[in-house]
Amino acid sequence: MTTIRHPPSAVRPVRIMGIVNVTPDSFSDGGRYFDAQAAIAHGLKLVEEGADILDIGGESTRPGAEPVEEAEERARVLPVIEALAARAGVPLSIDTRKPAVARAAVKAGAAIWNDVSALTYAPDSLETAAALDCRIVLMHAQGDPRIMQNNPRYDDVVGEVRAFLEARIEACLAAGIDRARLIVDPGIGFGKTVAHNLALIAGLDRIAGLGRPVLLGVSRKRFIAALDRDGPADARLGGSLAAALEGWRRGAAILRVHDVAATRQALAVARALFQA
Numbered sequence: 001m002t003t004i005r006h007p008p009s010a011v012r013p014v015r016i017m018g019i020v021n022v023t024p025d026s027f028s029d030g031g032r033y034f035d036a037q038a039a040i041a042h043g044l045k046l047v048e049e050g051a052d053i054l055d056i057g058g059e060s061t062r063p064g065a066e067p068v069e070e071a072e073e074r075a076r077v078l079p080v081i082e083a084l085a086a087r088a089g090v091p092l093s094i095d096t097r098k099p100a101v102a103r104a105a106v107k108a109g110a111a112i113w114n115d116v117s118a119l120t121y122a123p124d125s126l127e128t129a130a131a132l133d134c135r136i137v138l139m140h141a142q143g144d145p146r147i148m149q150n151n152p153r154y155d156d157v158v159g160e161v162r163a164f165l166e167a168r169i170e171a172c173l174a175a176g177i178d179r180a181r182l183i184v185d186p187g188i189g190f191g192k193t194v195a196h197n198l199a200l201i202a203g204l205d206r207i208a209g210l211g212r213p214v215l216l217g218v219s220r221k222r223f224i225a226a227l228d229r230d231g232p233a234d235a236r237l238g239g240s241l242a243a244a245l246e247g248w249r250r251g252a253a254i255l256r257v258h259d260v261a262a263t264r265q266a267l268a269v270a271r272a273l274f275q276a
């Protein structure tokens with residue numbers, strides 16, 4: 001008999017992070033918001049649908065993705081961040097591994113640096129983060145996007161991901177970054193098999209045990225298709241919602257999603273049911 005874990009205290013709140021990919025090749029919506037005006041309009045639409053945060057990215061990190069040059073990444077994201085900082089009315093996050101892009105994005109109005117490399121990509125990532133006035137997302141990935149799905153292996157995936165995130169928290173503290181600025185993320189789909197992804201969602205309370213807010217990004221990811229019919233990324237809403245709700249039950253504080261309205265509605269019903 002599986003025990004469904006209830007959120008602690010009064011049905012723990014969760015924030016919805018809407019995804020704005022200003023890229024030509026993102027796995028689930030590549031190209032649709034590559035134009036700055038389209039990206040800005042999409043961000044505003046996600047806020048209208050209930051997004052509490054917008055995550056803006058200019059480089060796809062899907063399996064097999066090729067890196068984007070810094071100048072190109074800046075050109076993609078900065079106009080969008082500047083416009084949304086003025087109009088969206090919610091905190092913005094910059095999804096980048098490059099310190100210089102993060103610095104420019106924070107200057108343009110971003111309040112969060114979402115780094116899928118957990119500040120390991122560049123030698124000056126930690127010192128840049130220490131100097132910026134923003135929150136930091138530390139995400140686990142095993143290997144670079146180009147090769148991370150070739151043959152991911154763990155002895156104890158939850159234990160190893162937790163240990164990595166704990167070590168990154170310590171590295172941040174040693175660099176003078178205040179613990180209160182840190183958010184952790186198990187990196188669903190970043191060097192993980194389907195079984196690894198499921199174990200991480202089921203074991204999310206052990207990641208939350210680090211004492212930092214947990215960000216969970218399951219939206220439209222490949223493991224969903226592997227568990228159902230192997231359809232395209234935009235045919236994975238049901239699985240995205242199921243995984244997001246389970247993540248919330250097991251400790252996620254922020255859900256990074258493409259489908260904000262549906263996620264908002266699913267959470268509203270799930271929370272009402274916990275109080276019924």
Ligand SMILES: Nc1nc2ncc(COP(=O)(O)OP(=O)(O)O)nc2c(=O)[nH]1
Nearest residue numbers: 021026027060061062139185187188217
């Ligand atoms: N913190 C965090 N950031 C992330 N950034 C990108 C993606 C990949 O999803 P998406 O942005 O939709 O695709 P792409 O990287 O192809 O743009 N997933 C995460 C995630 O799970 N957590």
